[in-house]
Amino acid sequence: MRYWLLKSEPDVFGIDNLAAAPQRTTGWEGVRNYQARNMLRDDFRQGDRAFFYHSSCAVPGVAGVVEVVREAYPDPTQFDATSEYYDAGSTRAAPRWFSVDVQLEKRIEPVITLPELREHAAGALREMLILKRGNRLSVTPLTAAEWQCIVALRPSIASSRATKSTAGSRTRSKKT
DNA sequence: GCCAACGTTGGC
DNA sequence: GCCAACGTTGGC
Numbered sequence: 756m757r758y759w760l761l762k763s764e765p766d767v768f769g770i771d772n773l774a775a776a777p778q779r780t781t782g783w784e785g786v787r788n789y790q791a792r793n794m795l796r797d798d799f800r801q802g803d804r805a806f807f808y809h810s811s812c813a814v815p816g817v818a819g820v821v822e823v824v825r826e827a828y829p830d831p832t833q834f835d836a837t838s839e840y841y842d843a844g845s846t847r848a849a850p851r852w853f854s855v856d857v858q859l860e861k862r863i864e865p866v867i868t869l870p871e872l873r874e875h876a877a878g879a880l881r882e883m884l885i886l887k888r889g890n891r892l893s894v895t896p897l898t899a900a901e902w903q904c905i906v907a908l909r910p911s912i913a914s915s916r917a918t919k920s921t922a923g924s925r926t927r928s929k930k931t
Numbered sequence: 932g933c934c935a936a937c938g939t940t941g942g943c
Numbered sequence: 944g945c946c947a948a949c950g951t952t953g954g955c
Contacts, residue, residue: 764953788938811953869954889936891952 757798758897759805760885761821761857770807770818770862779859780824784832785840787852791894796827796853798896805857806897806905808885809866816868817905820912825856867908879904 761783763769773781786792800823807819829850832840845851876886884895897905906912 762953790938815954889952891937893952 757800757803758899758902759794759799759803759823760808760817760895760897761805762808762810762885762893764811765809765818766812769809769812770859773807773819773821773857773859774862776859780856782831782854782856784830784854786830786854786893787840787842788892788894791892792852794894794896795855799823799826799855801826804860804902806902807857807859814866814868816866816871817863818866819862820860821857822860823855824858827853827855830854861912863909863912867905871908872905875904 765771768781773779783795786795803823805821805823806817807821809815809818829847830840830852831854832838833842833845833850833852834847835841836843840852842851872880872883872886875881876883880886880901883897883901884890884892
């Protein structure tokens with residue numbers, strides 16, 4: 756199982772929207788960056804977990820934990836001429852963009868803020884992409900160690916579900 | 932609103 | 944294939 760961080764602007768779609776969605780599940784649509792696309796399409800697996808991160812807002816930070824409940828399928832918005840994500844250059848026969856479905860597992864309250872994450876920028880989160888200058892990728896991988904570090908910042912997260920054993924699992928760090 | 936950083940585009 | 948211009952992202 757792998758770990759991820761998914762960025763979203765709460766003004767567009769935030770943790771409140773996800774909590775209110777049917778089955779607390781949403782398609783992760785609108786990703787239009789090839790590096791991010793490749794991860795969604797090739798690397799996301801059912802059962803992977805991700806942090807839901809609020810960006811471009813008053814309090815940037817980690818607002819929830821989600822689980823990947825459906826692996827990659829063509830992002831429907833690329834075919835919708837009325838969507839801001841429409842891509843006239845993509846076809847159903849050879850779709851260019853992909854989505855996965857994620858389900859809200861647990862809100863994180865209060866949000867783990869960016870300054871709080873930065874407190875660990877010299878330690879456990881030293882390689883965390885989102886803390887690096889200029890990183891703009893909306894989909895980034897996390898190592899198991901990074902995930903554990905962040906989870907440990909809010910003891911309430913651990914109690915959200917029966918702890919799955921992660922013994923023996925490995926998280927591959929991906930070149931980006 | 933500012934600005935740094937990055938990805939994409941397009942001329943050559 | 945180079946690279947400057949441009950648009951976007953995202954924190955502040």
